[in-house]
Amino acid sequence: MHPDRMWRSAEPRKSYDVIVVGAGGHGLATAYYLAKNHGITDVAVLDRGWLAGGNMARNTTIIRSNYLWDESAGIYEHALKLWEGLEEDLGYPLLFSQRGVLNLAHSLQDVRDGVRRVEANRVNGVDAEWLAPEQVKEVCPIVDVSPGVRYPVLGATYQPRAGIAKHDNVAWALARAASDLGVDLIEHCQVTGVEVTDGRATAVTTTRGRITANKIALSAAGHTSVVAKTAGLDLPLQTHPLQALVSELLEPIHPTVVMSNAVHVYVSQAHKGELVMGAGIDAANSYRRRGAFHIIESQMAAALELFPVFARAHVLRTWAGIVDVSPDASPIIGLTPVENLYLNCGWGTGGFKATPGIGWCYAHTIAHDTPHPLTAPFTLTRFTTGALVDEHGAAAVAH
Amino acid sequence: MAYPEDPAGLSDEEWGQYLFFRDNPEGEFAERWSHSAGCRRWFNVVRDTRSNRIRAVYLPAQTRPVIG
Ligand SMILES: Cc1cc2nc3c(=O)[nH]c(=O)nc-3n(C[C@H](O)[C@H](O)[C@H](O)COP(=O)(O)OP(=O)(O)OC[C@H]3O[C@@H](n4cnc5c(N)ncnc54)[C@H](O)[C@@H]3O)c2cc1C
Numbered sequence: 001m002h003p004d005r006m007w008r009s010a011e012p013r014k015s016y017d018v019i020v021v022g023a024g025g026h027g028l029a030t031a032y033y034l035a036k037n038h039g040i041t042d043v044a045v046l047d048r049g050w051l052a053g054g055n056m057a058r059n060t061t062i063i064r065s066n067y068l069w070d071e072s073a074g075i076y077e078h079a080l081k082l083w084e085g086l087e088e089d090l091g092y093p094l095l096f097s098q099r100g101v102l103n104l105a106h107s108l109q110d111v112r113d114g115v116r117r118v119e120a121n122r123v124n125g126v127d128a129e130w131l132a133p134e135q136v137k138e139v140c141p142i143v144d145v146s147p148g149v150r151y152p153v154l155g156a157t158y159q160p161r162a163g164i165a166k167h168d169n170v171a172w173a174l175a176r177a178a179s180d181l182g183v184d185l186i187e188h189c190q191v192t193g194v195e196v197t198d199g200r201a202t203a204v205t206t207t208r209g210r211i212t213a214n215k216i217a218l219s220a221a222g223h224t225s226v227v228a229k230t231a232g233l234d235l236p237l238q239t240h241p242l243q244a245l246v247s248e249l250l251e252p253i254h255p256t257v258v259m260s261n262a263v264h265v266y267v268s269q270a271h272k273g274e275l276v277m278g279a280g281i282d283a284a285n286s287y288r289r290r291g292a293f294h295i296i297e298s299q300m301a302a303a304l305e306l307f308p309v310f311a312r313a314h315v316l317r318t319w320a321g322i323v324d325v326s327p328d329a330s331p332i333i334g335l336t337p338v339e340n341l342y343l344n345c346g347w348g349t350g351g352f353k354a355t356p357g358i359g360w361c362y363a364h365t366i367a368h369d370t371p372h373p374l375t376a377p378f379t380l381t382r383f384t385t386g387a388l389v390d391e392h393g394a395a396a397v398a399h
Numbered sequence: 400m401a402y403p404e405d406p407a408g409l410s411d412e413e414w415g416q417y418l419f420f421r422d423n424p425e426g427e428f429a430e431r432w433s434h435s436a437g438c439r440r441w442f443n444v445v446r447d448t449r450s451n452r453i454r455a456v457y458l459p460a461q462t463r464p465v466i467g
Contacts, residue, residue, distance in 0.1 A: 225423040236419035239448070287425045287448045327419045384415040 006172050007051075007179035012186050012208050016044045018366060019204055019213040021191045021227055022220040023047035024056040025167070025352060026344055028174040028185075029359020030219060030366070035181035037360070038367040043183045044213075046206060048190035048223075052171030055221050056352070058321035060244050060278040062257055062266060063353040064101045064162035066121050066128050071377040071389045072330065073124035078374055079357025080161060086356055092173035094165045095271050099256050101162035102136060104143075104306070106151040106262040114157045121159070129158045140256050142309050151263050151305060164257060164268050164276075170355060191220075194231035194341065201231060201341035217342040217366050222287065222322030224345035231338050235345065236383050237324045240281040242349050243291035245299070245318040249273035253309070263302035275313060277303055281323065281349060291320040323348045328382075330389040333358070333375040334365055342366050343380060425449055429463055 018034060020027045023045045034040040047053075063083055065076035087094045105111045114130065121128035133145040136156045145153045175185055186208070193205040194216060203212040220227050222239045254269035266278045279299035282291045296318055303310055326332055326346030331354070333344050344362050347354065361372035371379060382388055403409055403417055422428065428448045433441050445455040445466065455464045 223425070226425045234416075234420055235423070236421070238421060238423050239425075284430075284446075284451075285423060285428070285448060286451055288451050383419045384411050386411075386415075 006176040007185055010044070010184035010186055012044065012046070012189060012206070012211055013184070015212045016184070017042035017213065018215045018217060019043075019211060020045045020217045020219055021204070022054070022218070022223075023051045023175075023185060023187065024054045024219065024221055025052065025171055025174070025355040026221075026347070026358050026362070027219040028052065028171055028178060029355050030217060030344070030362045031183045031185075031359075032174050032178040032181070033359045033363035034366060035178060035183055037363055040363075040367055041182035043178075044186055044211065045178070045183060046186050046189045046191055046204070046211075048188070048207075050187050051175055051185060052168070055321040055323060056167055056171050058244065058319055059167055059352040060266065060268070060276050061164045061167050061352055062101065062162070062259070062268065062278075063096075063165060064159050064257075065126050065353070066101070066103070066117065066157060066159040066162065067391055068117050068120055069389050069391065070120075070124055072391055073121065073126050074374045075357055075361065075378070076354060077124065077126050078360070079354045082356035082360060083165065084161075086170075086173075090173040090177050092169060092176065094169045094173060096163065096165040097271070098161050098163040099268075100139065100158060100160045101257040101259060102131070102140060102143075102156040102158055104136070104156045104258065104260040104262070105154045106260065107154070110262060111154050114155065118157050127159055127161050129160070131156045131158050140254065140258055142253060142307055143258060144306060144308055149305060151260075153306075162257060164270070166271070167352060174355075174359075191227055192230070194227065194338075196231050196338055196341075199337075200339040215340045215342065215366055217344065217362065219344045219362070221345065221347065221351070222324045224324050224343070228336075228343070231336075231341055233336055233338060233341070235332065235343075235380070236327050237332075237346055238285045239287055239322055239324055240284075241286050241289060241291040241320040242279070242281045242323045243295055243299075243318060243320045244276065244278045245296060246270070246274035246276050246316050247310070247313040248316045250275065250313065254307075258306065260302065260306060263305055265299050265302035265306070267303060267307065274316065275310065281325065287322055289320045289322055291318075325349070328388040328390045329392040331358070331378050332380050333362065334371040334379040335369070336380060427454060427466065431459065
């Protein structure tokens with residue numbers, strides 16, 4: 001049973017040490033670690049809507065760290081290690097379930113990429129195995145591994161420590177912990193502008209008045225471009241709807257997480273019993289939280305191809321979130337040309353898994369006005385230097 | 400997005416801007432469409448990214464109309 005109120009709902013004060021814009025998972029985790037790791041408690045987290053009603057409430061909760069490049073392995077593995085102790089740390093059930101993730105290969109090139117990624121993961125201390133089709137079947141008996149299908153399963157990468165968690169519980173637990181440490185969580189408070197004086201961010205204007213701050217940390221996911229623009233900052237981001245769907249509640253049938261880049265679907269089964277499936281982004285950029293129907297249609301076709309047993313399941317609901325996609329499919333984190341203004345964005349379709357890790361590193365960045373070593377490769381300046389962290393396709397990057 | 404006239408003359412910042420930075424407004428957005436399932440013609444559109452409503456349609460050679 002949930003207690004009546006898990007966190008204090010606060011009125012905005014005139015001034016804070018740190019303002020975090022956006023009470024999604026990342027903003028809440030950042031506030032929590034600012035207070036816990038750095039003793040910075042004069043913090044407000046502002047959200048235009050209700051707490052964690054953005055992508056935090058809309059994602060398919062896949063957690064994994066089997067990315068290709070060293071930079072990505074660093075931040076995602078740091079996050080996964082934190083996930084492994086987070087329930088205990090926050091004293092709240094997160095339904096964190098390390099049921100593993102399979103990334104299927106359907107072509108010779110997929111196989112080569114998968115094997116390469118397994119090796120790269122191991123070098124980085126990330127658990128990874130290459131499985132032959134029969135082994136895939138052992139891990140997940142309902143996947144069709146017969147050779148006669150249009151996209152036969154030729155093998156899969158497997159990360160046993162990957163899994164899922166209950167996103168709402170994660171947000172609530174972080175909110176409670178941050179609030180207990182003195183952080184103000186302020187809902188229905190939209191930031192309409194960032195005030196910059198002599199190259200320094202000094203205050204935000206909001207729908208609930210002007211608030212000054214020593215430091216302003218953006219964590220507004222799909223709306224980051226809009227907020228950053230008010231500080232004169234252009235970002236290499238495009239905002240797209242990303243859809244997912246669930247079936248009605250079914251008996252436990254799907255023991256792991258299955259992702260396929262080639263047919264583009266990813267599927268797990270929530271604790272309650274729904275099959276949870278994610279799709280790709282709509283090609284056109286949009287801030288409207290409704291995706292195109294044909295995306296859902298091809299996602300379902302892909303799911304049926306892999307799991308013939310789903311043919312009789314029904315869709316219960318579909319929805320979309322608004323995600324911020326960067327040119328190299330990696331996040332943008334760190335300092336900006338505006339002093340005291342910090343950036344955490346570009347997580348696009350895959351930032352839930354990073355929640356505790358980015359909160360940890362972003363809090364460090366804000367507290368010390370220096371990038372955390374694990375997020376230093378992800379600065380905005382890489383789009384000038386060319387030092388991209390290209391995770392497009394390479395790391396089964398859909399999520 | 401026009402290709403720079405003298406790419407080699409650009410600074411790293413300018414080249415990065417050209418390669419990676421695009422408008423991403425919450426509101427009116429000018430874009431080029433192709434009617435690929437029909438007449439295959441290219442045309443320009445102003446779309447409101449909050450609602451996906453089409454606010455204006457015009458030929459590629461025309462300038463963006465002012466929407467009142
Ligand atoms: C359908 C879908 C499936 C996904 N599946 C996965 C997955 O399986 N695994 C994974 O790792 N990731 C997944 N993601 C991505 C993940 O959800 C995001 O990368 C992550 O949630 C982003 O961080 P956040 O939680 O802080 O974002 P959000 O929860 O979106 O938080 C941003 C907050 O900023 C607020 N905000 C915006 N503008 C303003 C403003 N002007 N003033 C004040 N507040 C503002 C918003 O209201 C919002 O609450 C998925 C996303 C979607 C949409």
